[in-house]
Amino acid sequence: MNDTQTETEQQPELPDWLVKAEEEAAARQKAARQAERAAAQRHADLVNEHLKELGIEPIEPARVDDAEFFTVLRPAFLAPGDYQADEHPVWASYDTNRGVTVNVGPTDRPYATEYAANLTSVKDVVDARHAGPAAQPPRPVQELDWRAEAIRRVRPMRSGRTDGDAVSQALDGMTAVMLSLAPNGRPPVPTGTEVDLDCEFLPGDLSPSGLVSLALNAGPGRTLYLVNADMDTLAVRSKQFMRAEVWPCLPLTLDGELDRSHPDVQSYDEIRRRVEKFFAGLGNDVTLWVYCGAQDVIRLHTLWGNDWQVMPGSVPQWADDLARLRREAGGVKLPPHTGRRHHALEDTEHQRQARAYLRGLIG
Structure with missing residues (x-):
């Protein structure tokens, strides 16, 4: 018998009150997940029904995506984009305050789209594809510490990571280095x-x-x-x-x-x-x-x-x-x-x- 076996065998059983509490917590989590999924499915149905009413056949309809720890609405994909031609990928999503919306964003990140307009007609889709996201109110200008930003961005590769995300962050870091050395934050x-x-x-x-x-x-x-x-x-x-x-x-x-x-x-x-x-x-x-x-x-x-x-x-x-x-x-x-x-x-x-x-x- 080794030390590991001895330690395992000596572990006490969970008390009844803790077992009951854990079961109740699991039940609450399951109920919350079911409610979350029901809401996402309801929003997906609203998006797809609205598209049908407008005569818009999506490339991909709205649906529910189930991840390990959360459930989320995946917007309907309406039109591809070409950034070199100033054409944005277009999605139809749902906002609890606005209803069905036209969003724009990259095809590989459907959950990171930006609001462009409320979806009322095909014209909204065309306008969003060419105009992009709706203008946002100006934010207060904050002076960025470019040197600190460069160090933060390059750190993943310095720790030995060479995956795509690490390389992309390092490229951003190199840009930050350039900006840190430029007068008024603008590269010469x-x-x-x-x-x-x-x-x-x-x-x-x-x-x-x-x-x-x-x-x-x-x-x-x-x-x-x-x-x-x-x-x-x-x-x-x-x-x-x-x-x-x-x-x-x-x-x-x-x-x-x-x-x-x-x-x-x-x-x-x-x-x-x-x-x-x-x-x-x-x-x-x-x-x-x-x-x-x-x-x-x-x-x-x-x-x-x-x-x-x-x-x-x-x-x-x-x-x-x-x-x-x-x-x-x-x-x-x-x-x-x-x-x-x-x-x-x-x-x-x-x-x-x-x-x-x-x-x-x-x-």
Whole structure:
């Protein structure tokens, strides 16, 4: 008999009063959970009935999602978005004060949508898709300690984490570092080489097969565009958006398959080598630019396993974002995209044009 067995056998039985109290607490928790689910189901039914009355057939109806510790209403998904075209994903949700509402928010976070308007007609859906969330009253300006914010954001990676969330937080931390060193909290206009990055990828897949294409654009004559020969083509074509918007932009054969003989189509390892060579030829004073592009930077760094000790020093560890300039310019619409959206290289060219336009507004 070991010590563990002895200790286990010596544990006293729970007294009757505690057993009864625990049972009562469990019963209350079960009843609360049932009431919570009933309310969520009632709200989902109200959303779906209202959509039917308006003649709106959702891509996904409202429903109830049961997690381990809570139950929540999952809004009805009404329309996809394209942030480069200033089009927001649209949802229909329920608010106890407003009733059925039109919300906007990312497709991978349906529970984090923002109110846009009360849903009274199809026009509300179209307006929300193009205008985004309703304007919020201005909040008091609070001076942020950028140095402390940078340390807080980078801490997960310094503790050894290399998952997507940790990398994304680290990128935010690098932005905070830049802001902490800038006068009046605004980064100075870079004086070196500005490189625009854009990637197409399978959401949530950080493996080599999840990268579809990658483009780097440092100006005329200094571009790199590569398509991943090792991508999961079946997964890409199984997603409606990828099949309709991304796949046609890739080098294809006459029968619609990926043209693996095309010079732009290279293995994942070769993409890593060419990206390293591209940055090595630009010198040390490089600023990387993206548009709502934390995920793009993660895909770039994933070429080296998101390990900065392995990644070449010439590859930027952080990126500035066109979305910041757009916010400084008052949230204006970007110039029209004259190329093919979701063709990575043509998207980087649009980023460069949009950046020049926004800087002209900001002064």
